Amino acid sequence: MATLDIKVLGPGCRNCVTLDKATRAAVAELGLDASIEKVEDYAQIASYNIMSTPGLVIDGTVVSSGRVPSPSEIKDLLLAAQA
């Protein structure tokens, strides 16, 4: 099983912090092997073609932007990427 490369894009607004926490919680709950990085640099964030933060990137693909998905959605997204 390959390690999931997860990035949370967000300069530190409230929603970005919420998404970061929710993602870590979901990864822990599912017992996934993943590296989670929080990206705060604007140039890097924008290069993912994201215009509203927070964004969630799994293995280089943006899977959500502009909102905080619910915990069950995050789990679904992680499991889909895992498969």
Added chain:
Amino acid sequence: MSLVDTLPSSKGKLALVGAGALALWGLAYWVNEWLWDWVMYGVLKLDSANRVVETVHFFVYDFLKIMLLLAGIIFVITFLRSYMSVERTRALLGGKRSGVGNVLAAGLGVITPFCSCSAVPAFIGFVAAGVPVGVTMSFLIASPLVNEIAIGLLLTLFGWQITLLYVVSGLAIAIVAGWVIGKFKPERWVEKFVFETKLHGEAIDPSRGLTIKQRVGIASGEVSTIIRKTWPYLVVGIGLGAIIHGWVPESFFTSVAGKDNLFAVPLVVLLGVPLYSNAAGILPLVESLYGAGLPIGTLLAFMMSVVALSLPELILLKRVLKPQLLGIFVGVTATGIILVGYLFNAIIP
């Protein structure tokens, strides 16, 4: 957000829950009208002629009223706005020149869901995709300035005429300011990395592919976020309002900042820059000051300055805009707001 996971998924059941919530909301709004009379004068037998009692009564009634209005307005608007996104706006603005582009950008700025914390990624996303800087600025100015939640509150508190004037003048400021900025060849004052940013991959549009349940989730999440962020402003605003309502003679404000004082408008605009709040937080205070006899133009200018010109947002934008452009942005927007303040004072008795 976990509350949302407990909602039913079928449309019929979801509509039932919605109808129940609406009925509860209406009941609470209706009960609020007489609940405090009953509690304070009926149960506690307080003297309704006493000024302290009356001030407290005004505060609790107004606080609950504004809370209910805010929750209702934010929910409905966020739900509707979940069908719109910055990504969609960028697609609509692509290839538009200044002029038409400014008008379109200002209009889209009003209806696109947007948080000022996303101002920088949005700016980069627009400019890197070829939208002119002036057009982008029209969007960034209109977005906080003409705020739908403010429109909803203004409608219920002030009536449609003042609301219409607010919307039209706010749009005019955003259009003209963006157009003027475009005339300065502002591209030279944008940090280089913005143009060098390569956009990888297809942008995903957050407004598409959501279920009704997810949109309801977004809307209720927004209600709790804004209420949690705004309630201290409401306590201060409505508290000041209650005190003004009961204790400060009308002549005090009209003599300090009435229509005869030409410096009042620029002064309140200046005062608004270091203050930062969204329109929802500032409107209750505006309402009580209006009740105390302050002219509406001065008050709207104050509100516009608080929401559109804020130090935290300027500090964020400094990452992508050089000081010259930031200066022009502040100067042009402030001038527009001051003119609107004078205009309102002149045409509204």
